[in-house]
Amino acid sequence: MKKDIAITVLASAAYLLLCIVLVGFKTEQLFLVAFFNILYYASPGSRKFITGFSVFILYWVIFDFMKAFPNYRYNAVHIESLYRAEKYLFGIHTNGTVITPNEFWLQHQSVFLDAMSGFFYLCWVPVPLLFAGYLFYKNRDQFLQFSLTFFLVNMIGFVVYYVYPAAPPWYVQQYGFLFNAWTPGNTAGLHRFDELFGVHVFQSLYAKSSNVFAAMPSLHASYLAVVLYYSIKSRMTIVSILAAVIMLGIWFSAVYTSHHYILDVLAGIICAIAGIALFQKLIARNGRTRLLFDGILYRIV
Numbered sequence: 001m002k003k004d005i006a007i008t009v010l011a012s013a014a015y016l017l018l019c020i021v022l023v024g025f026k027t028e029q030l031f032l033v034a035f036f037n038i039l040y041y042a043s044p045g046s047r048k049f050i051t052g053f054s055v056f057i058l059y060w061v062i063f064d065f066m067k068a069f070p071n072y073r074y075n076a077v078h079i080e081s082l083y084r085a086e087k088y089l090f091g092i093h094t095n096g097t098v099i100t101p102n103e104f105w106l107q108h109q110s111v112f113l114d115a116m117s118g119f120f121y122l123c124w125v126p127v128p129l130l131f132a133g134y135l136f137y138k139n140r141d142q143f144l145q146f147s148l149t150f151f152l153v154n155m156i157g158f159v160v161y162y163v164y165p166a167a168p169p170w171y172v173q174q175y176g177f178l179f180n181a182w183t184p185g186n187t188a189g190l191h192r193f194d195e196l197f198g199v200h201v202f203q204s205l206y207a208k209s210s211n212v213f214a215a216m217p218s219l220h221a222s223y224l225a226v227v228l229y230y231s232i233k234s235r236m237t238i239v240s241i242l243a244a245v246i247m248l249g250i251w252f253s254a255v256y257t258s259h260h261y262i263l264d265v266l267a268g269i270i271c272a273i274a275g276i277a278l279f280q281k282l283i284a285r286n287g288r289t290r291l292l293f294d295g296i297l298y299r300i301v
Helices: 002-022 027-042 044-052 052-070 082-088 101-107 111-122 126-139 140-163 170-177 188-197 201-208 219-233 238-255 262-285 287-300
Strands: 092-094 097-099
Touching: 002 027, 002 052, 002 126, 027 044, 027 052, 044 140, 044 188, 044 201, 044 287, 052 097, 052 140, 082 101, 082 170, 082 262, 092 101, 097 262, 101 238, 111 188, 111 201, 126 287, 140 219, 140 262, 140 287, 170 188, 188 201, 219 238, 219 262, 238 262
Parallel strands: none
Antiparallel strands: 092 097
């Protein structure tokens, strides 16, 4: 127990110190530390739960710290080239001109699609977390596989963010092809959902965006694909159907709201497939990786 206390205290202090140095102190950081420590010491069951979900906490910490290292510092941001590629591959001919699918939907908005897109986008993170929680109590082995695959998919996506910084469609619509490093996060078409229901959900979320030039790949497109794979693998028919519907809804909403190009969505799908395939290969064929996996699994069973 003394060793556990020392490790958690040092880890908590190190995290808060890094927050202050890298991104500035925020009350939610203190809440995260308190939440982790309370569950870790509350009971043996809650300790296993928070230990298992530490994978998601680590993902969030890395995502948050990316604010300190914006990808446009390391590679040129792709703005016009991506827009031109989207128009070339998926352009829609209308009124004697060619427009991107995002521009097409800007001209064909509807209250129903605004509401639907907002609801689907709200499922982006909660559904994977709820699915993980369900797996935790149903099948710890599948829970850990899902969690680590989720983490791996994100790490692949984050690497691509830095290798290929890319502006989203709404950026071109508002700023053209000129690069502006100080562009704030933007709700794009999701502001219509906020206005429709008189809320500030997406305004609050996108005000905390780590980097607006991280449109490629669309991890929005990745998450439910991972959920779908593991729900099928776990033979959860109803969950698989729901995951497929939400996944398709998010893919459409990403384009409809001008948050992503179709190319971004396709890249997100490829990212999910690559993460799933790589993790399954590591578990199946690498003895050391499997041994490490079993060691982590032992901590949460």
